[in-house]
Amino acid sequence: IEPRKNHLLLLNLWRELALSMGEETPYLVVIGQRGWECENVIDMLERCESIRPYVIEKPKCSDAELSALLQYARALLFPSFVEGYGIPMVESLSIGTPVIASDLRVFREIALEIPEYIDPIDGIGWKKMILEYCENQSIARNAQIKRIEEFSPPTWEKHFSLVETKLSLLRGDR
Numbered sequence: 001i002e003p004r005k006n007h008l009l010l011l012n013l014w015r016e017l018a019l020s021m022g023e024e025t026p027y028l029v030v031i032g033q034r035g036w037e038c039e040n041v042i043d044m045l046e047r048c049e050s051i052r053p054y055v056i057e058k059p060k061c062s063d064a065e066l067s068a069l070l071q072y073a074r075a076l077l078f079p080s081f082v083e084g085y086g087i088p089m090v091e092s093l094s095i096g097t098p099v100i101a102s103d104l105r106v107f108r109e110i111a112l113e114i115p116e117y118i119d120p121i122d123g124i125g126w127k128k129m130i131l132e133y134c135e136n137q138s139i140a141r142n143a144q145i146k147r148i149e150e151f152s153p154p155t156w157e158k159h160f161s162l163v164e165t166k167l168s169l170l171r172g173d174r
Contacts, residue, residue, distance in 0.1 A: 001042075002035035006079040006102070006120050011044040011051060013127050018050040025054045026134050028077075029069055033059045070097050074141065075133045078102060081120050086110055093151045098144040100129050110154065114147045116140065 001007055010028060018025045028051075034042060045057055058065070070076065076092040078101035086107055092099050099115035101107045107115065118125045133141045 001030065001032050001038045003037055004081050004083075005032075006081055007038070007041045008044065009079050009120070009123060009126060010077060011041060011048070011055065013123060013130065014051045014055055015044075015048055016127065017130075018054055026074065026130070027054055027056060029056045029058060029073075031058045031061050031066065031069070066091075067095070071095055073097050075100050075130075077126075077130070078107070078115075079118075079120050079126060080104065083107070089115065090153050093148055094153050096145065096148055098133065098141055098148065100126070100133065111151065114144065114151055116144060 007030060010030075014025070014028050030045070044051065045055065058069075061069070070092050073092075075098040076088055078086065078089055078099060080102050083102075083104055083106050086101075086104075089099050089101060089107060089111055093111055093114060099111065101111075101115045101117055102120040103117035107117065116129055118129060129140070132138050135141075
């Protein structure tokens with residue numbers, strides 16, 4: 001849990017959802033250890049009574065637990081301001097779990113147009129998409145599940161093939 005991961009957006013949205021939806025509020029599972037400079041997120045997790053029944057913090061999560069959580073999730077929510085790569089996105093798409101993510105270049109490189117992309121500061125857009133994905137017959141979610149069939153996870157073989165091609169071009173090989 002770090003500021004760049006933008007957990008505060010989700011926690012504020014869950015507070016709104018809990019107040020408006022009551023017992024129909026979906027569950028949010030926050031996976032990861034607490035990092036640096038995230039006091040406002042910790043305050044929400046520890047002190048916000050309205051989200052307590054609906055937000056589960058998992059600071060330690062085995063691979064088996066993570067796989068099960070992703071398998072049964074309506075979607076992976078990935079509202080980061082910045083990411084170096086995005087392994088959770090690859091893991092989710094690889095098992096057929098939809099992704100709602102920030103519109104970051106790295107995410108588009110990994111997953112092309114498969115996920116739903118939203119600006120990380122567009123709270124209204126995130127809320128709308130989360131509510132859409134909570135619907136049993138969500139048109140957007142079902143459409144993404146169809147797009148996921150086209151997902152091809154990155155491999156080292158593909159990566160080094162691309163690197164070799166680029167190096168060949170730089171060297172002027174034919």
